[in-house]
Amino acid sequence: MGRVSLAGVSKTYGDPGQTVTALTNVSFELADGEFCAILGHSGCGKTTLLNMVAGFETPSAGIIRVEDQPVSGPGWERTMVFQDYALFPWATVRQNVAFGLEMKKLPADARAAIVDHHLDLVELTGFADRYPDQLSGGMRQRVAIARALAVSPRVLLMDEPFGALDDQTRRYMQEELVRIWRREPKTVMLVTHSIDEAILLADKIVVLSSRPGRIKQVLSVDLERPRDEDSPDYLALKRYLRGLIHAETAA
Amino acid sequence: MxxxxxxxxxxxxxxxxxxxxxxxxxxxxxxxxxxxxxxxxxxxxxxxxxxxxxxLLPSPVQLASTAGKLIATGELPHHLADSLRREAVAFALALWAVPLGIAMGWWRGIHQQFYPVVEILRPIPPLAWIPLSILWFGLGDVQNEFIIFLGMVFPILLNTLEGVRQVDRNLIRAARSLGAGEAVLLRRVVLKAALPQIVTGLRVGLGFGWMALVAAELVGANSGLGFLINDARSLLRTDIVVVGMLAIGVAGLTIDFALRGLARWLLPWSQQQGGR
Structure with a gap:
C-alpha cells in the first residue's frame, strides 16, 4: 500500500550559474508500513527531501515513486505533519480533522464516523469542539496527526513533529506515535535531528550528510519494541550514530 | 408591598x-x-x-439643549442619515478591494500589473480629488461618495493584500496535501487566514472614509453632518457646529464598535481582534 522509492533524487536552488545544491543523488526504498527516520544536521536538506516526497517541491533530477506512481504534486496519499502543526486556527478540532474528508467528498455521516475514530485514536474525543488555540502543543500535534491520518494516506510524512514540544511532552508523544502507528500501520517518513528520536521510533534510519545533503548510510534498527534506552544494543547504536554524525561536524 | x-x-x-x-x-x-x-x-x-x-464657545448645557432641539426637529437625524448613507454606499463599492487584494496577493501577474497603479494613486490624499470630482460629478451624493470611496479603498486593499501574503505557507501546503484545489484553497484557507487582517483593513477604511466624508460634505454637499457644521458656521451658530462635531465623533465611534462586533462574530477563534 505504501511502498516508497527514491531514485537519484537531487535538488538544486537558484538561477543557472549560481546554484546551491541542497541534495544530491539520494536513493533508497521503503517497504509498506516501514517507519523511517531521516537523520541529519540542520541544513542537510532533510526537510527538502520530505517536501519533495509530499509534492510541495519538485526534484531537479531523479524520481520519487509511491506504489510505482511518480509523485507530481501534493495529494492525499502523502500527508504531512508539520513542526508548527499548521492547524487551521479558524476551525475546531473536528473541522480540522474532517477537512481532508470533505475534499474527498465523503458524505457527512461517513465523515463523522472517520473523524470520531481518529479522535479516539489520538485520545482527543472530549476536545472535538475546541479551537487549536485552546489546546496545548502536544494536543495540537495529536490533532495534526489525526488530520493527516484521517484521509488514509499511503505515507505519513513528519517534519520534526515534536521539535516544538518540551522534553516531557516529546517523550510522551514519541510513545503515542508508536502506539498509533502500531494500531494503524502506515509507511512513515520522519525527519529529525535527534539520534534518540530516530532510534526510539524507526525501523530504518537514513543518515544524511550536510552541504550538499547526500546519503551517508542507511541502517536498520532491529531492536525490540518498546525500545529500552538503557539496553547495550541501544547504546551501541547511539554511539555509532553519534560517531557518524560527529565525523560530519568535524569535517 | x-x-x-x-x-x-x-x-x-x-x-x-x-x-x-x-x-x-x-x-x-x-x-x-x-x-x-x-x-x-x-x-x-x-x-x-x-x-x-x-x-465662540458654547457651554455644555447649551449644547445639550441645542442637541435636544436638533433631534426633536429631525434636523440632526436627517443630516446623520444622509452622511451614513453616503458612507454605506461608498463602503459597498470599496468592498471590491477585498477580492482585488486577494487576487493581487495570490497571483503574481495580477500583482505586477496592479501594484504600480495602486502606488501612483495611493499617495494622493482623497481630499485632493475634491476639486476635480466636483467638476466631474457636481455637488451632491455621487461626488461625496467618490471621495469617501477613495479614503476607504486603499487601506482595505493593502491590508487584504498583506493579509494574503502573510498566510502561513504550511497552512496552504497542509490544505493542498489534504486534497484542496485552487478554488477551495482560496475560499476556505487563504480568505479565512487573511480575514483578521482584512477586518483590520475594513475598520481602518471605514475610519478614513468617515474623515473624508466630513471634508467632502464641507465643500460639496447640501446635506450631511459636514454640511450642517459648515452651514452653521456662516450663521455663527457655534452651538450647532459643536453638536455636529460631537455627532460626527459619536457616529464614527459607533461604526467602529459595530465593526468590532462584526469581527468578534466573524472571527470567533481570534481573541485579539475584538480587543484592539
Missing amino acids: SGAAAGTAVPVILPARRANWYRRLKPLVLLAGLVVLWQLVCLLWLPRLDRQIAI
Whole structure:
C-alpha cells in the first residue's frame, strides 16, 4: 500500500550559474508500513527531501515513486505533519480533522464516523469542539496527526513533529506515535535531528550528510519494541550514530 | 408591598453593585471634571472677558439643549442619515478591494500589473480629488461618495493584500496535501487566514472614509453632518457646529464598535481582534 522509492533524487536552488545544491543523488526504498527516520544536521536538506516526497517541491533530477506512481504534486496519499502543526486556527478540532474528508467528498455521516475514530485514536474525543488555540502543543500535534491520518494516506510524512514540544511532552508523544502507528500501520517518513528520536521510533534510519545533503548510510534498527534506552544494543547504536554524525561536524 | 422582600436583599447586593459602578465610572472622572470646568468657564469667566468671545464657545448645557432641539426637529437625524448613507454606499463599492487584494496577493501577474497603479494613486490624499470630482460629478451624493470611496479603498486593499501574503505557507501546503484545489484553497484557507487582517483593513477604511466624508460634505454637499457644521458656521451658530462635531465623533465611534462586533462574530477563534 505504501511502498516508497527514491531514485537519484537531487535538488538544486537558484538561477543557472549560481546554484546551491541542497541534495544530491539520494536513493533508497521503503517497504509498506516501514517507519523511517531521516537523520541529519540542520541544513542537510532533510526537510527538502520530505517536501519533495509530499509534492510541495519538485526534484531537479531523479524520481520519487509511491506504489510505482511518480509523485507530481501534493495529494492525499502523502500527508504531512508539520513542526508548527499548521492547524487551521479558524476551525475546531473536528473541522480540522474532517477537512481532508470533505475534499474527498465523503458524505457527512461517513465523515463523522472517520473523524470520531481518529479522535479516539489520538485520545482527543472530549476536545472535538475546541479551537487549536485552546489546546496545548502536544494536543495540537495529536490533532495534526489525526488530520493527516484521517484521509488514509499511503505515507505519513513528519517534519520534526515534536521539535516544538518540551522534553516531557516529546517523550510522551514519541510513545503515542508508536502506539498509533502500531494500531494503524502506515509507511512513515520522519525527519529529525535527534539520534534518540530516530532510534526510539524507526525501523530504518537514513543518515544524511550536510552541504550538499547526500546519503551517508542507511541502517536498520532491529531492536525490540518498546525500545529500552538503557539496553547495550541501544547504546551501541547511539554511539555509532553519534560517531557518524560527529565525523560530519568535524569535517 | 414587594419592598419588604427586596429590602432584605438590598444590603447583600448593594456593596457589590456599588463597587461595580465605581469601577465603571472611575475612568470618566477626568472627563466629567473637564466638562464641569468647561461649563464654569462659559458661565463665569468668558462673559466677563468679552461677550463676543463667549459666543465662540458654547457651554455644555447649551449644547445639550441645542442637541435636544436638533433631534426633536429631525434636523440632526436627517443630516446623520444622509452622511451614513453616503458612507454605506461608498463602503459597498470599496468592498471590491477585498477580492482585488486577494487576487493581487495570490497571483503574481495580477500583482505586477496592479501594484504600480495602486502606488501612483495611493499617495494622493482623497481630499485632493475634491476639486476635480466636483467638476466631474457636481455637488451632491455621487461626488461625496467618490471621495469617501477613495479614503476607504486603499487601506482595505493593502491590508487584504498583506493579509494574503502573510498566510502561513504550511497552512496552504497542509490544505493542498489534504486534497484542496485552487478554488477551495482560496475560499476556505487563504480568505479565512487573511480575514483578521482584512477586518483590520475594513475598520481602518471605514475610519478614513468617515474623515473624508466630513471634508467632502464641507465643500460639496447640501446635506450631511459636514454640511450642517459648515452651514452653521456662516450663521455663527457655534452651538450647532459643536453638536455636529460631537455627532460626527459619536457616529464614527459607533461604526467602529459595530465593526468590532462584526469581527468578534466573524472571527470567533481570534481573541485579539475584538480587543484592539
